[in-house]
Amino acid sequence: MIGLISYLVFFATVASILAIAVLGLNLQWGNTGLFNGGVAAFFGAGAYGLILLGGTEQADHIGGFELFYPVALVGGILLSGLIAWVVGILTIRLRRDYLAIATFGVAVAFENLMRNAEWLSGGAKGMRGFERPFEDSIADPFVFNIIFFCFSVLVLLGVYLFLEKLIRSPFGRLLRAIREDEVAAQSLGKAPNQVRLTAFVVGSMIMGLAGGLYATFYAFVSPQDVLPTLTFQIWAMLIVGGSGNNQGGILGAFLIWAAWTASGWMLSKFAPVEAQLYTGTLQYIMIGMIIVGMLLWRPQGLLPEKLIVSQ
């Protein structure tokens, strides 16, 4: 029983963290129509940033500043925001799919840098030596995980409320106006590119926050955590849940994460040994089919966007 509960807590913690990243993507794609092809890089920047700033001293790479946890977390978030700002400023004024290509490139380059620059990130071995806050004072790992789960849910709730408030504010109205008709918005004296850049940077910082929590949870980060697969998963979550709808995004995160873990578990349990080598392959086909299928047959997702008339 305790085993099952602790597994469920583990599952729900990861799903909540991923849901935060989905909410960040929803601000970019769902509310503003910006295509981010490199979610993994912004998530990863938050994770690496946190461990770099908040970790203990390691022999083979820089870091070990042991900063106070919230400071390190904010540091990672700012790093995500900085990368987003640089990419955004270069691409947002161009053809809309340039952002897709450039962000995809950022993710490839980020993963490549983290894998190769041992002095910076520990290379393929990843970064260890992070002491989770309060881990020493809470002896029982089960209790710690439950507390951390509650913390993650609180952060998720905070981000959700923030974004709900944001999209109901004049700024949210502006985002939708630009998404629907850029020229019309411009004719009313709005600066679409600036607004888009703001939304892109804020969305990426939310992804960075998710990455920071993820790294806190595992007290470890490696290039395996920032593979393009993560980007696909986050997208599938948003598209299934319903882009433009924050509740949909959270629902999608839990559904897709459940489908991903369940399919992995079933394949490892029931598939013949030779087929297990192809577990990842089969899972990718599943995610790819889900993305294409949803776009073909239910592009609005399970919970469609609600029209908000802000007063």
Add this chain to the structure above:
Amino acid sequence: MIQHLLDGILVGSILSLGAIGLTLVMHTLRFANFSHAELLSVGAYAALVFDGIFGALYPQIRSTLDPLSLTWSLILAILFAMIVTGLSAILIDKLVFRRIREKGDELSMVFASFGVAMVLRNLISLFFGLKSQLFSNDIAFAIVISRDPMILVKPDQVFVLVAALMVMLLFHLILSRTTFGYALQAVAENPVLAQISGVNLSRMLKMIWLIGGSLAALSGIFYGLNNQINPVIGRDLVLPIFAATIAGGIGSVYGAVLGGFLVGIASNLVLMILPSGYSPAVPFLIILGVLILRPNGILGEARA
């Protein structure tokens, strides 16, 4: 230095072939097609299959054409693979992209192309396995061109470069000398206006997929001849091909060729100063550089 330059030119010619199709599709259908690079793998594996079939049916065509490691059976297989890949590109468009296009959102097509890429790549892994394969298990000996500095070239590489350049020349002649070529350029420039002038748009779109797919197949096969064939060819080449397209200017076929060589040569020259592990990141740096210096590419024009 010269060795790196030669390798770069060779890789460049392979990337150029891939970039031509991508630039045509991106210009005409207005979406960044992330599944284009998977057509390279489709082509390489199709050639592998056809080569096996032809070799088994007619053993006499399996002898190699000295000094190349190429066989007549593989040459025949290349032609078939190009057609099959072109037809698969049309089929994918019919199944997925056209339907989403009709709903009207261009960026949804970018999403869909990621999904398509994922499905294609992993279906290939499922059918052909994750291991790398080769067209020929014979060891191709390199010819020493000079000892100081050491310059090595394989006969196959010379063949690939010459063949790629000839295909590009042929495509140039078609574009600049035939009515079909004009129609193709007109569609790429302005689909609606081309239709008014009596160009059959849906047929031209099919031709674009056919040409793009077959050139991608050729690119993938040449890549396989030069390296190995594995299911992640598409994953490894998607960014270099995009970089070539952006550097050349989206919509410009000649730009794509130029961009291909630029990316190929730059990625190889960088190996002189950086460890080889960093080479996958080079195309991204090129994209950044182009976006800063010349956002519409070398030969591209500004358009919304």
